[in-house]
Amino acid sequence: MSSTTVREGFLARPSFIELNARERARAVLDTGTFRELAGPFDRLKSPWLPLQGVVAQADDGVVIARGSIDGESAVVASIEGAYQGGSVGEVSGAKLAGALELGLRDCQLGRLIRPVLLLETGGVRLQEANLGLAAIAEVHAAIVALRRHVPVVAVVAGMVGCFGGMSLAAALCSRLIVTRQARLGMNGPEVIEQEAGLAELDAADRALVWSVMGGEQRHATGLADALVEDDAEVIAAEVRRAFAEAGPPPRSEQVGALIARLAGIDGERPPEPAALRTLWGSGAEP
Amino acid sequence: MERLTFTYPAREAVVQRVHVGVVGSGDLEVLLEPSADSDAHVAVTTSVDGFGTVWQHVLDRFFSRFDGAAAIEINDFGATPGVVLLRLEQAAEALRN
Numbered sequence: 001m002s003s004t005t006v007r008e009g010f011l012a013r014p015s016f017i018e019l020n021a022r023e024r025a026r027a028v029l030d031t032g033t034f035r036e037l038a039g040p041f042d043r044l045k046s047p048w049l050p051l052q053g054v055v056a057q058a059d060d061g062v063v064i065a066r067g068s069i070d071g072e073s074a075v076v077a078s079i080e081g082a083y084q085g086g087s088v089g090e091v092s093g094a095k096l097a098g099a100l101e102l103g104l105r106d107c108q109l110g111r112l113i114r115p116v117l118l119l120e121t122g123g124v125r126l127q128e129a130n131l132g133l134a135a136i137a138e139v140h141a142a143i144v145a146l147r148r149h150v151p152v153v154a155v156v157a158g159m160v161g162c163f164g165g166m167s168l169a170a171a172l173c174s175r176l177i178v179t180r181q182a183r184l185g186m187n188g189p190e191v192i193e194q195e196a197g198l199a200e201l202d203a204a205d206r207a208l209v210w211s212v213m214g215g216e217q218r219h220a221t222g223l224a225d226a227l228v229e230d231d232a233e234v235i236a237a238e239v240r241r242a243f244a245e246a247g248p249p250p251r252s253e254q255v256g257a258l259i260a261r262l263a264g265i266d267g268e269r270p271p272e273p274a275a276l277r278t279l280w281g282s283g284a285e286p
Numbered sequence: 287m288e289r290l291t292f293t294y295p296a297r298e299a300v301v302q303r304v305h306v307g308v309v310g311s312g313d314l315e316v317l318l319e320p321s322a323d324s325d326a327h328v329a330v331t332t333s334v335d336g337f338g339t340v341w342q343h344v345l346d347r348f349f350s351r352f353d354g355a356a357a358i359e360i361n362d363f364g365a366t367p368g369v370v371l372l373r374l375e376q377a378a379e380a381l382r383n
Binding site: 040057 | 331333362
């Protein structure tokens with residue numbers, strides 16, 4: 001293939017990153033099956049943001065959609081990264097937790113439902129701190145309960161990434177799909193720089209930030225299951241594969257292996273990102 | 287944060303609901319649905335105070351070409367007048383399709 005053809009193919013692809021939360025949910029569901037629950041016209045807005053002088057969005061930045069994936073019943077929760085950094089507040093958190101808990105109830109009644117989380121979030125919304133934290137705890141509990149019945153699939157596509165308590169939610173999922181543009185970590189680069197200093201991490205150094213917490217690095221060190229191009233069709237196909245093929249047990253059940261990995265690291269002299277790939281390589285357990 | 291309301295005369299009934307945009311930096315969301323009466327009503331919530339006259343001009347221009355009896359809610363996060371007009375046109379176009 002000539003470089004021109006490669007470039008044309010790249011430009012012609014339907015980008016997933018460029019889609020908003022609603023379009024992303026539509027993209028992973030079977031064509032024509034998207035049906036939104038608790039949508040913008042229900043006006044489930046944050047009651048807290050206007051009190052603090054911040055304009056609220058009508059759906060609080062989370063899209064919950066029912067539909068099907070490969071003909072099987074599915075529920076998709078998609079976070080809008082452009083609204084308040086995809087942060088989880090009282091209402092958006094309740095929508096996320098509620099969707100997963102209702103999915104769990106369906107599974108317990110023998111009606112299996114395929115749950116998909118499209119995560120683009122800085123974690124808890126600081127203006128609603130405790131309420132957001134409580135909701136994220138409910139999300140974690142629901143994922144762990146739900147994954148006993150069906151795989152819980154998460155996608156982090158970028159460009160916000162997935163941080164804070166919601167990075168733990170991503171890590172609890174049965175299968176985690178990332179792009180090169182994705183970032184995944186407990187603390188975001190700005191927080192690390194602010195708290196630990198410029199010498200620890202220069203948040204403006206994009207190459208460094210992505211080499212540490214980017215999707216490619218997370219996949220290469222076995223902390224994400226699939227690395228895909230920013231292509232809505234490719235991502236939809238990878239989501240389908242996650243449900244069709246039985247994967248390994250969830251990473252977070254392999255606690256012993258994860259602790260052993262950490263034990264091999266000298267905290268005083270942490271390895272460079274490339275060295276970590278050798279040390280932890282994606283083939284390594286877990 | 288400021289709240290503004292506007293009313294315009296309308297001729298055509300609106301029978302659909304349309305949602306476009308996002309309350310992101312330099313952007314806004316528009317919720318357009320049938321009005322409860324025969325006029326068009328716009329309720330703006332904006333993060334930027336003191337631009338009531340500019341909103342009036344932008345909406346005057348939009349309603350010079352749009353005569354639907356719509357109840358429009360705008361949640362704005364610092365969009366420029368051009369972006370506001372584009373989002374309103376996008377909502378009107380979605381209504382036509």
